[in-house]
Amino acid sequence: MLSAPHLSVADFLHACKAITGEQYVLSAAEDKQVFESEWRGRMRGDALAVVLPSDTAQVAAIVKLCRKANIAIVPQGGNTGLVLGSIPTAPQTAIILSTRRLNRIRAVDADSNTMIAEAGCTLAAVQQAATDVDRLFPLSLASEGSCTIGGNLSTNAGGTAVLRYGNTRDLCLGLEVVTADGEVISQLHGLRKDNTGYDLKQWFIGAEGTLGIITAAVLKLHPQPRTRCTALLAVSSPENALQILRLAGTCFGPALTTFELISGVCTELVLQHIPGTRQVFPQQHPYQILLEVSDFHPASHTLALWENFEQELMQADLILDGALAGSVAQANDFWKLRESISEAQAKAGRNLKHDISVPVGRIPAFIAETGALLAAACPGAQVVCFGHMGDGNLHFNVNTQQVDRQVNPEALDDTAVSRLIHDQVHRFGGSFSAEHGVGAMKRDDMLRYKSETELSMMRAVKQALDPAGIMNPGKIL
Amino acid sequence: MLSAPHLSVADFLHACKAITGEQYVLSAAEDKQVFESEWRGRMRGDALAVVLPSDTAQVAAIVKLCRKANIAIVPQGGNTGLVLGSIPTAPQTAIILSTRRLNRIRAVDADSNTMIAEAGCTLAAVQQAATDVDRLFPLSLASEGSCTIGGNLSTNAGGTAVLRYGNTRDLCLGLEVVTADGEVISQLHGLRKDNTGYDLKQWFIGAEGTLGIITAAVLKLHPQPRTRCTALLAVSSPENALQILRLAGTCFGPALTTFELISGVCTELVLQHIPGTRQVFPQQHPYQILLEVSDFHPASHTLALWENFEQELMQADLILDGALAGSVAQANDFWKLRESISEAQAKAGRNLKHDISVPVGRIPAFIAETGALLAAACPGAQVVCFGHMGDGNLHFNVNTQQVDRQVNPEALDDTAVSRLIHDQVHRFGGSFSAEHGVGAMKRDDMLRYKSETELSMMRAVKQALDPAGIMNPGKIL
Numbered sequence: 008m009l010s011a012p013h014l015s016v017a018d019f020l021h022a023c024k025a026i027t028g029e030q031y032v033l034s035a036a037e038d039k040q041v042f043e044s045e046w047r048g049r050m051r052g053d054a055l056a057v058v059l060p061s062d063t064a065q066v067a068a069i070v071k072l073c074r075k076a077n078i079a080i081v082p083q084g085g086n087t088g089l090v091l092g093s094i095p096t097a098p099q100t101a102i103i104l105s106t107r108r109l110n111r112i113r114a115v116d117a118d119s120n121t122m123i124a125e126a127g128c129t130l131a132a133v134q135q136a137a138t139d140v141d142r143l144f145p146l147s148l149a150s151e152g153s154c155t156i157g158g159n160l161s162t163n164a165g166g167t168a169v170l171r172y173g174n175t176r177d178l179c180l181g182l183e184v185v186t187a188d189g190e191v192i193s194q195l196h197g198l199r200k201d202n203t204g205y206d207l208k209q210w211f212i213g214a215e216g217t218l219g220i221i222t223a224a225v226l227k228l229h230p231q232p233r234t235r236c237t238a239l240l241a242v243s244s245p246e247n248a249l250q251i252l253r254l255a256g257t258c259f260g261p262a263l264t265t266f267e268l269i270s271g272v273c274t275e276l277v278l279q280h281i282p283g284t285r286q287v288f289p290q291q292h293p294y295q296i297l298l299e300v301s302d303f304h305p306a307s308h309t310l311a312l313w314e315n316f317e318q319e320l321m322q323a324d325l326i327l328d329g330a331l332a333g334s335v336a337q338a339n340d341f342w343k344l345r346e347s348i349s350e351a352q353a354k355a356g357r358n359l360k361h362d363i364s365v366p367v368g369r370i371p372a373f374i375a376e377t378g379a380l381l382a383a384a385c386p387g388a389q390v391v392c393f394g395h396m397g398d399g400n401l402h403f404n405v406n407t408q409q410v411d412r413q414v415n416p417e418a419l420d421d422t423a424v425s426r427l428i429h430d431q432v433h434r435f436g437g438s439f440s441a442e443h444g445v446g447a448m449k450r451d452d453m454l455r456y457k458s459e460t461e462l463s464m465m466r467a468v469k470q471a472l473d474p475a476g477i478m479n480p481g482k483i484l
Numbered sequence: 485m486l487s488a489p490h491l492s493v494a495d496f497l498h499a500c501k502a503i504t505g506e507q508y509v510l511s512a513a514e515d516k517q518v519f520e521s522e523w524r525g526r527m528r529g530d531a532l533a534v535v536l537p538s539d540t541a542q543v544a545a546i547v548k549l550c551r552k553a554n555i556a557i558v559p560q561g562g563n564t565g566l567v568l569g570s571i572p573t574a575p576q577t578a579i580i581l582s583t584r585r586l587n588r589i590r591a592v593d594a595d596s597n598t599m600i601a602e603a604g605c606t607l608a609a610v611q612q613a614a615t616d617v618d619r620l621f622p623l624s625l626a627s628e629g630s631c632t633i634g635g636n637l638s639t640n641a642g643g644t645a646v647l648r649y650g651n652t653r654d655l656c657l658g659l660e661v662v663t664a665d666g667e668v669i670s671q672l673h674g675l676r677k678d679n680t681g682y683d684l685k686q687w688f689i690g691a692e693g694t695l696g697i698i699t700a701a702v703l704k705l706h707p708q709p710r711t712r713c714t715a716l717l718a719v720s721s722p723e724n725a726l727q728i729l730r731l732a733g734t735c736f737g738p739a740l741t742t743f744e745l746i747s748g749v750c751t752e753l754v755l756q757h758i759p760g761t762r763q764v765f766p767q768q769h770p771y772q773i774l775l776e777v778s779d780f781h782p783a784s785h786t787l788a789l790w791e792n793f794e795q796e797l798m799q800a801d802l803i804l805d806g807a808l809a810g811s812v813a814q815a816n817d818f819w820k821l822r823e824s825i826s827e828a829q830a831k832a833g834r835n836l837k838h839d840i841s842v843p844v845g846r847i848p849a850f851i852a853e854t855g856a857l858l859a860a861a862c863p864g865a866q867v868v869c870f871g872h873m874g875d876g877n878l879h880f881n882v883n884t885q886q887v888d889r890q891v892n893p894e895a896l897d898d899t900a901v902s903r904l905i906h907d908q909v910h911r912f913g914g915s916f917s918a919e920h921g922v923g924a925m926k927r928d929d930m931l932r933y934k935s936e937t938e939l940s941m942m943r944a945v946k947q948a949l950d951p952a953g954i955m956n957p958g959k960i961l
Contacts, residue, residue, distance in 0.1 A: 118845050165677050190937040199875040200642050200841045201915035205942045209686035230737040260707040260780030303737030364677045368595050398676035438678035460667040465682045471948035
């Protein structure tokens with residue numbers, strides 16, 4: 008089973024336990040299960056053991072041991088990913104290295120607007136630690152209670168405030184990393200400017216654990232906004248949504264924080280499947296926009312901007328209906344509509360996820376053209392389209408359960424549906440993975456849509472930094 | 485002379501000319517001189533020729549030719565660098581590849597807040613193209629009339645607005661690059677979110693031309709601020725400056741754009757050497773702060789914030805004097821004081837530049853301790869300290885011309901002075917090159933202050949992406 012025959016499985020596990028303590032090496036099937044399984048239950052990988060080190064030194068020791076035994080390592084944070092990135096999928100013998108116990112907030116510095124958090128801290132814990140010192144850590148996504156900052160960094164997570172604050176990459180000032188050799192690189196000084204050679208952190212952010220293991224990070228904090236305006240706008244088309252996005256950019260400038268598009272299908276799914284949600288408008292509309300403005304300035308100022316925006320909206324006749332949240336509770340209701348879409352979709356049955364981005368101005372054409380192609384090639388397929396329109400990122404999901412293959416024997420199968428959509432994305436100059444990453448699931452897309460030069464450069468760097476190929480094999484490349 | 489003996493120098497130059505046209509391959513000494521010389525005249529490198537391709541295809545062809553002939557390539561933009569990064573310094577035979585003719589703005593998209601600019605566009609041209617569509621490209625530095633965006637990207641330039649907008653890396657959404665193999669990677673779609681494998685642009689930004697040649701970039705544009713408040717504040721100490729920085733952060737939040745510290749010595753040098761500058765305050769003060777707030781909102785709002793800030797300043801008794809610019813002309817006067825320091829210093833005689841950063845909160849201690857150490861070890865050395873305090877970056881320069889080595893034979897020599905300062909920076913958890921890069925000048929510092937693991941990872945990636953070692957040899961590593 009092991010390719011280093013001088014170290015038996017028993018010896019290897021014994022050595023792991025000597026590093027972490029007996030109870031932090033799980034090798035019984037029932038203990039491993041939750042770590043080995045994709046959270047939606049779509050797949051289970053096979054790990055020799057799940058190892059839970061408690062600090063960076065233990066991580067380094069485990070990596071050195073694995074290197075010696077030629078055992079692969081699948082780093083895992085909250086295991087909330089959507090592309091099979093955090094469970095074993097390759098034929099090599101592998102352990103799962105869970106960062107769960109690396110969960111300390113090492114330092115919070117409100118003066119410097121920085122925080123040092125260990126990889127296993129949940130995103131919610133990081134947000135809370137920032138709030139505690141009257142600062143904002145702006146990364147926000149549906150899984151924030153479970154996902155970890157190490158996973159967010161390794162996948163360069165996006166979420167709902169990218170428009171204003173950027174992706175996770177933009178929120179990181181430095182990393183502590185255990186390399187594939189088991190060496191520790193520590194760049195945790197939190198400098199805003201440092202041009203001393205190649206910026207190593209950039210290599211590990213978004214690398215999905217294939218080059219090394221992020222164990223801690225210096226995160227950028229932002230001032231806590233004093234005011235939030237949250238609104239739901241009903242519109243007839245993505246074209247109008249695009250015009251509203253432009254108008255909002257002009258009216259609010261950098262204060263425009265969130266601009267989410269929600270198709271009528273999504274709203275219906277949520278109302279049907281999620282208890283406690285309610286229709287905001289008297290009738291169903293083709294699309295809704297969840298728009299949020301957050302401002303450092305007092306509410307009076309933001310409301311004045313808002314009134315101006317509203318007037319311009321009316322004059323341009325861009326909306327069918329609209330509601331500005333009058334209370335935090337109402338704002339939360341609006342957000343619940345948006346945040347429940349994935350769950351509602353899951354309850355409605357299996358769907359094909361497409362986490363795509365295109366240049367913002369091309370979103371209306373993309374939705375129209377792709378919808379028409381799909382309707383022709385796969386009659387009955389239902390498009391469930393929503394997402395972060397402000398930064399060009401749509402979740403262009405498709406439910407094919409109503410496709411009647413007896414009536415339409417030529418209807419595309421699921422793989423071909425995804426292919427059609429990703430080909431469209433490519434034609435529109437977009438990305439087949441805007442924020443979820445590649446994992447094991449989109450490797451074929453890498454081969455199809457990346458140039459040979461891009462792929463060979465990625466392979467060269469992977470080979471240079473992980474020559475033994477033990478870091479999360481079978482992911483990305 | 486050439487290590488590929490089958491291609492003579494004459495053949496090589498002939499082949500270059502076939503690619504670019506005769507007049508764009510300069511091989512006469514007098515034609516090459518301006519390209520071969522560091523702009524302050526401190527050094528001249530030796531290039532076989534200066535080649536000026538006009539487009540990306542020509543760059544790629546030149547790189548393929550150099551690879552075949554085993555001739556090194558020193559990419560050069562505006563040649564305004566301060567660390568000998570853009571002239572030949574290594575023993576290999578090299579050409580200078582000037583990007584000067586790659587100077588088209590390919591596209592400006594105000595809707596998407598993006599611009600595609602070729603590497604040889606000056607920073608000023610990029611700024612102007614943004615202004616033309618009522619947008620801001622916020623990168624700003626003293627050499628903006630001459631430096632190029634390709635050079636800014638390759639050195640991850642900083643400047644005076646990093647506090648609000650980040651470094652050049654933060655202003656780039658995608659690159660077009662010619663690799664060391666002469667292949668073209670084009671990632672110019674301007675997506676805000678794209679997690680399809682390793683983010684290749686990050687490898688080339690800040691790599692100082694050692695991994696490939698940036699030929700074009702998608703740049704992020706920002707809304708044009710409607711209001712600017714520019715003030716000069718006189719303070720007694722860096723401690724008070726730090727307290728003011730904190731207060732400004734609280735009062736202005738993200739609108740705080742510039743926070744520059746200027747020591748009294750700098751002001752004196754400027755007033756003495758730069759015609760048209762004048763003393764703002766009736767008397768000289770130990771330090772001045774140039775503070776700028778820029779806001780998307782109307783002036784009335786910003787002025788209200790400013791009044792509040794002023795009141796708090798007074799209550800805390802933090803300033804000795806202060807002036808808020810009453811006109812654009814006055815604001816320009818304040819900026820001229822700041823922007824003329826380097827020139828004044830040059831006129832005052834040779835000085836040792838130290839482009840350092842430390843965590844912001846440690847700046848007062850760094851200045852005090854390092855000044856005391858220097859005074860003891862090198863009596864007569866004059867510290868000329870100024871810079872971007874808001875992001876922790878100081879130009880802690882030293883003039884040693886008044887050191888009387890007959891009276892103080894043990895006084896440190898220039899190399900030892902720089903060593904002392906960089907050792908201090910290291911002790912304070914700082915960077916020996918905050919925004920200027922490494923070039924040929926700070927390679928020894930890399931060896932001294934970077935860990936062996938960091939260096940070996942950088943070398944591994946260099947080897948992986950430029951196995952023949954033809955890209956800007958002798959720089960960084």
